[in-house]
Amino acid sequence: MIKKAFINALALQPLVSLGSKLYQHKVPVFMLHRMACADLGISGHSPELLRQSLSFLRTHNFNFVTIDDVARAISTQSTLPPKSVAFTIDDGYLEQVEIATNIFAEFDCPATFYVCTGFVEGDLWFWADKVHFLLNNCNDAELNKVMAVFSDVVSKSAEKSVCLSHIIEYLKTCPLDRINNVISAAAAEINLSLPVRAPNGFQATSWESLRASEKRGMMVGAHTYSHPILSNESENVSEFEIKQSTIHINEQLHNPSKVFCYPVGRQQDFSKREVAFVKRLGYTGAISSEPGAANIGDSRSLFSIPRFSYPDTKEDFIQYATWIESFKSQFRPT
Ligand SMILES: [Zn+2]
Numbered sequence: 001m002i003k004k005a006f007i008n009a010l011a012l013q014p015l016v017s018l019g020s021k022l023y024q025h026k027v028p029v030f031m032l033h034r035m036a037c038a039d040l041g042i043s044g045h046s047p048e049l050l051r052q053s054l055s056f057l058r059t060h061n062f063n064f065v066t067i068d069d070v071a072r073a074i075s076t077q078s079t080l081p082p083k084s085v086a087f088t089i090d091d092g093y094l095e096q097v098e099i100a101t102n103i104f105a106e107f108d109c110p111a112t113f114y115v116c117t118g119f120v121e122g123d124l125w126f127w128a129d130k131v132h133f134l135l136n137n138c139n140d141a142e143l144n145k146v147m148a149v150f151s152d153v154v155s156k157s158a159e160k161s162v163c164l165s166h167i168i169e170y171l172k173t174c175p176l177d178r179i180n181n182v183i184s185a186a187a188a189e190i191n192l193s194l195p196v197r198a199p200n201g202f203q204a205t206s207w208e209s210l211r212a213s214e215k216r217g218m219m220v221g222a223h224t225y226s227h228p229i230l231s232n233e234s235e236n237v238s239e240f241e242i243k244q245s246t247i248h249i250n251e252q253l254h255n256p257s258k259v260f261c262y263p264v265g266r267q268q269d270f271s272k273r274e275v276a277f278v279k280r281l282g283y284t285g286a287i288s289s290e291p292g293a294a295n296i297g298d299s300r301s302l303f304s305i306p307r308f309s310y311p312d313t314k315e316d317f318i319q320y321a322t323w324i325e326s327f328k329s330q331f332r333p334t
Contacts (some may be wrong), residue, residue, distance in 0.1 A: 004315050023323040024082050026293040027070050030320070031307040032089040032111075035099040040201045045310055047099055053317045054107040057085060062321070064109040066219055070305065071259045071285030073296045080296065085321055087111040088287065088307065090223060090261060092120050097205040101213040113210065114223035114261035114287075117248035120207060124226050125198035127179045128168055133199065134187055135164050142190040149186040172264065176228040176237070207252045214253055221257030222249045229269045230262060242277045258284040259305075265289030267304075275303045293320075 034044030057064070062083040073080045087104065089096050092115030104111040118124045138146055138160070147156045147163055154166045171179045187194050198204060210220045222245035224230070230238045242260065249256045260278045262270040265288040278286050285302045292306035308320040318324070 008315070008318075023293075024079060025295060025297040026323070027065070027073075027080055027084045027086065027296060028293045028321050029067055029070060029086045029088060029287065029305065029307045030310045031287075031289060032087065032096075032100065032310045033091065034093060035095050037095045037099065040095060042093075042095055042201055044095075047103060049312070049314065049317070050100070050103050050310075051106070052314055053321070054103065054109055056314070056318060057109075057321060058107055064107070066110050066257070067112050067221075067259050067287060067305070068219065068257055068284070070294050070296070071302060074294065074299060074302045074305070075284060077297070077299060086294075087310075088114060088261065090114045091126070091227070092116055092205050092210075092223070094203045094205045094209075097209045097213050101216055101218055104218060105216045108217065110217045110219060112219040112221055112257050112259075113205075113213065114221045114257075115205070115210065115249075116223050116225060116227045116263070117245040117252075118225040119198075119204040119227070120210070121248065122197065122204065125202055125204070126227055127171065127176070127183060129198065129202040130183050130187075130194055131164060131167055131171070133194065133202065134183065134190075134192065135160055135167075137192055138190060145189040146186045149182065149189055172229060173232065175232045175234075176226065210253065214255065219255065219257045220249065220253045221259055221261055222246050223261045224263050227263045229264050230274045231269055231271050235273065238274060239277050242274065243281065246281050258282070260286040262286060262288055265307075270304075278303060 032045055034042055036042060036044045036046050062085050063081045065080055065084045065086050067086045067088055069080060070086050087109060089100055089111055092113060097113060100111065119126065134146060135143070143160060143163065147154070150167055150170065154170050157163055157166070214220060224241040225244040226241065228237065228241060230241060233241070260283045262274065267290055275286065285305055287305045287307055290304065290306040291308055294305045295301055311317050311320060
């Protein structure tokens with residue numbers, strides 16, 4: 001309650017304007033993932049909260065910019081209008097484009113969809129979704145068999161959701177080859193055949209939908225071919241993943257984003273090697289998932305621009321979108 005009142009007081013129009021002048025070099029870039037969709041059994045960001053967030057920004061005269069605008073401002077050391085904010089949505093799921101495009105278009109906000117192109121092509125579905133699917137289709141006895149496959153590396157819990165997060169955390173340390181082999185082995189243990197194409201709830205959008213979204217003011221960018229953690233892969237695989245997704249995006253879209261988006265995107269998930277590949281392909285910048293506002297004054301951040309995870313409450317959203325977070329972050333120990 002106190003936090004809510006405090007944030008609402010700080011978010012009053014004159015304070016927002018004053019704060020955003022002081023912190024004009026800090027531009028929040030939001031990172032969204034799945035959109036909630038009861039029909040498809042998908043939990044994710046609430047469409048209603050997204051509407052409220054965008055409405056708050058419009059009412060307070062924020063400026064919607066693209067992540068490409070942010071990268072351009074960093075690279076040319078120019079400024080963006082005060083109260084600029086950018087939105088990105090990662091991965092390329094069907095419901096993201098269907099639901100979020102309508103909401104962003106309603107507010108004239110140019111969000112950028114970062115898609116894995118092998119997923120949109122229908123060549124694959126995501127390994128983390130396969131783990132979800134596998135565990136969703138397990139009874140208790142089968143769960144024991146699945147967990148036995150991971151017994152050397154993952155601690156078992158009676159809770160299925162805890163097992164799921166342990167498996168996913170372990171697999172994030174592995175290259176894709178190993179991930180796919182282990183998932184196949186676990187599925188074989190319970191005689192489950194994993195569908196070749198993504199089942200309901202895990203499906204990709206299409207190039208056609210992305211082009212329609214582009215026509216409504218959104219942008220589309222590359223997020224690799226199959227969403228590996230690039231730093232876990234060999235040099236050849238890492239280069240292929242970035243290059244192939246770039247080729248697909250350039251072939252399929254009219255005005256693709258010139259900013260690349262690293263899968264998972266924590267500091268340890270990409271390195272100088274990936275930055276070099278991305279630069280060689282002509283990208284003007286790249287985004288990570290490290291939390292923070294983009295710092296227009298820091299040209300060293302151009303190929304690892306931070307983003308805020310889109311939060312679950314309006315108060316948290318206001319904090320990240322306005323000067324409040326930049327102000328508070330100055331006093332946090334680093
Ligand atoms: Zn992703």
